Amino acid sequence: MLKKVLLGSLGAALVLTAGILLGHFGIQRGSTAPDWVMDVTQDVDEALIQKFIAEVDNIAIQENLRELTKVPHMATSPGDEQTVQYMLKRWQDPDTGLDQAWREEYKVYLSFPDPNTPNKVTVVSPSDAVLYTAREKEKAYSSDQEDPEVVQPYAAYAPAGHPKVADTQNAINAAPYGVIGVLVYTDPWDINDGKMSDNNETYPYSWYMPPSGVERGSFNTHYGDMLTPYLAAKDDTYRIPEKNITGIPPIPTQPIGFEDAYALICELGGEPAPSEWQGAFNCTYNFGGPGFKPTSNFNNSDVKLDIYNREELKNSANVMGVIRGSVEPDRYVIYGNHRDSWVHGAIDPSSGTSVMLEVTRVLGRMVKQGKWRPRRSIIFGSWGAEEFGLIGSTEYTEEYYSKLSERSVAYINVDIAVFGKSKSVKNKFLFTMTAYEQWVKTPGSDSSSVYDNWIRYFNRTSPAYGVIPNVGFLTGAGSDYAAFIHFLGITSMDISYTYDRTKTRARIYPAYHTAYDTFDYASKFIDPGFTSHQTVARTAGNVLMRLADSLLLPFNCSDYAETLEGYLSKAMELYTDGLAAHMISIEPLQTAVRNFRSAAARLDQLIRDSDLANETPLKVRRINDQLMLLDRAFLDPVAFPDRYGYRHVIWASSKAGQATFPGLADAYTRAASTGLDNDWKEAHRQLSILIQAIQGAAHTLGDTI
């Protein structure tokens, strides 16, 4: 009896097993998982990230740079067209290219020299003018032009009797005082740690700028094509009359090398300028009033400024490429850099372009080999005409405004990828993604991560995390992220590797925007061996892949709350009493920030309480949309109506120079200075706009219904 029972049990067990197998695998009805269930719940594959990191090759980046710098490639030049072709060839490569790549053209307003037909000639005569000098960037430009791209020392000629010129914050401000032209140079004190000699001190002997180096640049308080604000500059697009252009200097500004500046400045007469104006030249920097020293050979001479430039409408191209997303093709991670340079542009912008091409080579190959396809779509952009005012990227955001606002997860910008040799990564982005950089090792090190290195050189203490890497804010318009963050409200980051700023006074690598920014310079003095470039490519690619592949978007909304709280506490410290004196309460702002914090905490709790990989994919999509659209909620197109493209009420640039809400800070500062009732009204209006935006953002983070 015992034996029978055992056999019976065994038989039943076998039959049960067969049944289980049948039920599990054999029945194709609603209850069997459709194929797509695995896809939609798939998270980032760490092995693929490791594969990407391993394959990023420093020598490939070096060779990209060598190719890109063969010819100068200023926007719309023949060299630029060659670069367009090169980008297209790379991105259309059947083995390592993208799914698709193409060019998009805009007809934009630019300024070019025409040596044969000078446009006009301005003669600036010291005999009836005072030559002023200014060297310090703090004096030279207003604080909202804080980006190195546009901050340059200047020397100004101005008529006598206008002492305010010496106090003007920048060359633009000088014009109303009668300044009719500005000469700009970069003093060796600021850029070369005082080194001046081209015999052995400056490039090609070091990274320092040679005496003949001329740092070019452009100046515009807006960005994008100047004739077509808010409209993509197509052939038939309406263009404003040139006379209606605002935001550019009304007077010519000519950059010169410090050898020429030396010849002029050391001959200046008048009283000595203040000590903070003195520079590296072996002479006293005088105010220059009026004109040159009586003992100078230049006495009674003019400085003649010949203007050769003409404004022209020219076609400028963006080169675009995509990798289609497999699961959420309608979610975009955008990665871009400009393509145009001032001359050869080895570092600016081709270091970034070389990195981008290496990122696309490695990713493209993984796609072409069928080893990888991102969950979300990736869009690559090689922008045109950035040096003239971020034109290519801005026109792109204008043309595709709706599509990009609806679907973009983030924008990653890598322009100047490597600023110099020492060991620190400089990141400017809005969400902390601190964990990522732990994956990437620093150049020449097998042990320390970018994260460790970053925290060592540039850190801050967070209430939530303690000491963490510091992250700058993208409040300016220094590179192509501007339209993405300020105009579209797309979460953006800007990545680069930079030198140890405690070791030099140079605000940027000394060959910046000069003809000496070449492959030779880059490979000898910025990144020999291109391992820093490699590190940037790994870091950017790592972030890019995680943004594209993570089931849950790697954004932390509580970190945003921390920033708002920091801004709030600064605003309360500076403005509470002054506002109260005008019957304006700051309390609703406190409430708004508190509401934002608790909405963020609730969303974080929801995320912690969820098992997103096993719940409906519409749940993680919903949470991701909340995170993706968070920056969008801070846009207000009527907040700053006179400032093109600045719609983000948290990150807009500010003149007040305080780490707080920009609109409120600027309006308060103005009201406190003028005391005018209308200005206090504007401060109140800015406060209300801000409160509504923060409350609105909190609503988007809160319970969805």
Added chain:
Amino acid sequence: MLKKVLLGSLGAALVLTAGILLGHFGIQRGSTAPDWVMDVTQDVDEALIQKFIAEVDNIAIQENLRELTKVPHMATSPGDEQTVQYMLKRWQDPDTGLDQAWREEYKVYLSFPDPNTPNKVTVVSPSDAVLYTAREKEKAYSSDQEDPEVVQPYAAYAPAGHPKVADTQNAINAAPYGVIGVLVYTDPWDINDGKMSDNNETYPYSWYMPPSGVERGSFNTHYGDMLTPYLAAKDDTYRIPEKNITGIPPIPTQPIGFEDAYALICELGGEPAPSEWQGAFNCTYNFGGPGFKPTSNFNNSDVKLDIYNREELKNSANVMGVIRGSVEPDRYVIYGNHRDSWVHGAIDPSSGTSVMLEVTRVLGRMVKQGKWRPRRSIIFGSWGAEEFGLIGSTEYTEEYYSKLSERSVAYINVDIAVFGKSKSVKNKFLFTMTAYEQWVKTPGSDSSSVYDNWIRYFNRTSPAYGVIPNVGFLTGAGSDYAAFIHFLGITSMDISYTYDRTKTRARIYPAYHTAYDTFDYASKFIDPGFTSHQTVARTAGNVLMRLADSLLLPFNCSDYAETLEGYLSKAMELYTDGLAAHMISIEPLQTAVRNFRSAAARLDQLIRDSDLANETPLKVRRINDQLMLLDRAFLDPVAFPDRYGYRHVIWASSKAGQATFPGLADAYTRAASTGLDNDWKEAHRQLSILIQAIQGAAHTLGDTI
């Protein structure tokens, strides 16, 4: 042996079955369908729609209306507060209420009479003024005030010697000519088919307005709280100075009944007014210049206009309620109506509110009984202070701007649900949803559907479908849909049942905005038995449930293309030559519309080629997002900077009175009239804005990457 085998087989079969069940339901691994698979692919349940339609009860609607009209409920009045409480009670009912209901307060700027302390007194003296009359609405108001809410005949006093007053388009325009006050009345010719006697011709003997009926109204070219444009009117919100208010008449406008108008108009002296100014009174309507007839008892008399109104900041409430969505709670279908009336407001707005309460009762019960939960969330809004300028709904859209723009599928408005007794449904909405109304039968008919009835009374011939029901466009700001469509770009519809307009000249039901708009009037002369109300509730609820439950949103983007093509062909007919004469090509607009059409066709093809219920739920979500956000793509906040809240470049109101693109039409008309270069520039700018918007919308419909 046989017996044993049989038993054994039976046992094995039982065990096998147990195994199958276990394997099928008991093992949670990748290959077994998770619970949520069924939910996310669920489409609308037609049986539930039928259940809803069957349960909508005409007598319940009647009793809602009886309750709502017990007291007058002008915005912020004690009666309004009673109505708020009633709405809350209904929506919080444990058996038939919503998931949640609450009130939201705004502090808004209103104007109320204060009988004890008149604000000021204006004396208008015919002895030095001409009394002008105007009756025709075409003359009375400019064409962009095309909504019945604000179109009223008027009579104006003005100083002598200003013949242009007679040509002014509206009372506002009269002020610059010296008019200091306006008396408004509704002529029996227009509203009563000439009937005037209160002995047997007018209410309570018929639906016609009695001689003492005063049609109130408000006038404002903007909408929303006047002191807080773009900001929700909270306690601490910044308010513009009252003197900066624009868009309201600079002179008082007083509505009077036609019995009072008769007494004045028939005594007017001067030349006879043109024939189109003559009305139903048994006298000649004279221009009244100067003053009354010499033979009149009024000769040498003044007309004294006492102004009692005072501006006040008062709290106004929206009552909000929600049914949470089960699958996509972050997608909102919004349904709303205003709650405030001028007096008892039986038809305007309580016919709509009674319908809304019946819709929520039936849906609420289905939810409370566990029989139904919508896929998407449904938000109900009972708006405050609509009669003063759509204030409640507008403040709501300002406060929740980000959340609503990101997530709203559609807004349904049912204000005046039933205009009169005869058989036609008037719909104004943007997407054709023609199939729906076939489900709903017309009142008192067992055979013909609302669709059939609609097509019979109000149809058009579509290139794609042949003869179909006609759908008006929501180009004005006649009810609370304005902020949703014009400011937020949310696809909107406005539903009502109306009388046969071939049978009467009345532009609206005659008791509109008078004290005679009562329950008695409604139940005797507008909808005895409340079966038309029932039909509207069924139609609106049917649409609401489909918007909330359909797997694929019931929007047809190719129908949108048809509208754009109609607008384009009108624009080409009217403007091609004039634009070409100013070197502006209309061709890029043709290209844009063509691109939109092919993007729409491709999306339709994709939908047809898809098996959405069996593909990843992220695919249908993606397509739904394309459809949901289509109207959003037409928003441009810099298109009409001087017009509050008008951002939709297709549906914005226009003065040009042409069925074409409003911005282009207005700018072209102006330029053609002034010939000024700047005006032609604006026409070109409007054309470029339009092209970019249509191209942008086409991009959102096109391949997602």
